[in-house]
Amino acid sequence: MNQTTQHILMIRPVSFRMNEQTAVNNYYQKVLDAIDPATVNQQAQAEFDAFVAKLRKVGVQVIVVEDTLEPDTPDSIFPNNWISFHETGDIALYPMFAENRRLERREDIFEVLEEVGFEIRDIMDYTSAEEDAIFLEGTGSMVLDRENGKAYCALSPRADEELFIEFCEDFEFTPVVFTAFQTVDGQRMPIYHTNVMMCVGDTFAVVCADTIDDKQERKLLLDSLHGDDKEIILITEDQVNCFAGNMLEVKGADDRRYLVMSESAHKALTKKQIERLEEHVTILSANLDTIEACGGGSARCMMAEVFLPLLEE
Secondary structure, three states: OOOOOEEEEEEEEEOOOOOOOOOOOOOOOOOOOOOOOHHHHHHHHHHHHHHHHHHHHHEEEEEEEEEOOOOOOOOOOOOHEEEEEOOOEEEOOOOOOOHHHHHHOEEEEEEEEHHHOOOOOOOOOHHHHHHHHHOOOHHHEEEEEEEEEEEEEEEEEOOOOOHHHHHHHHHHEEEEEEEEEEEEEOEEEOOOOOHOOOEEEEEEEOOOOOOOOOOOHHHHHHHHHHOOOOOEOOHHHHHHHOOOOOOEEEEEEHOEEEEEEEHHHHHHHHHHHHHHHHOEEEEEEEEOOHHHHHHHHOOOOOOOOOEEEEEOO
16 A cells, blocks of 8 residues: 555635634634634635645646535535545545534545546445544544554544544554643643644654653554654644644655645744655645634645546556
């Protein structure tokens, strides 16, 4: 299995704003009182378009699907939470914590991918878990090491352990489970998505080990990464707050590898961290300030990797 792909699905927003339903446990969201909703959406669209242009310029194959005004889906810009695509030709659909995020699931996207030339063999649908208030938000809740067959999951209200284990059994991943925390008003609260505090690349991993308060769990995670010969680049909780953990490695032209992140994440990294990362990849960053502030997600959340096999000509 490959860890990185050249093909990315992204959803262009039409009514992006701060989602009040997700703000209850996404402590990275901020209310931009001075900006009206229409302006927020315009700014998010401008950031999105510039981001896509940067990716395409280096040879990343970006499939852009326009969101629709109805139903109301303010977080549609983050498709990796409701769907994942696998080299087996399988698709997974995930149960979402926020009711209005469940409306993001669109079957017409399957048709778009098939028109491009991808093969879809089977759909694993976990969404019925929503009826029991059980959630697992895709590659937000899980960070997949596809090459080594491991899945990392920080448990939270949006990442149920039993359902995570079921996913791992279905897709043949070895589960690595832990809990990651952030400090909110002096209290340690679970981080809502694993991909905020860690990123696994081909030959490296970016991790905020400080978010894992349990020493045994922290050691288990680091040992697992070391065991797969990943160079571990540690980041701080302050850097996580700038979305420095929310990165994704992708392939561009000539199989060149890029680590995609926001400008705020890039600026938060130290010179030493950047030097270590650049031994593995070329850094590509884009201004996502509005999307990060209102959406509480960043570059990685905006990209759903497409690993589906291409149909033979």
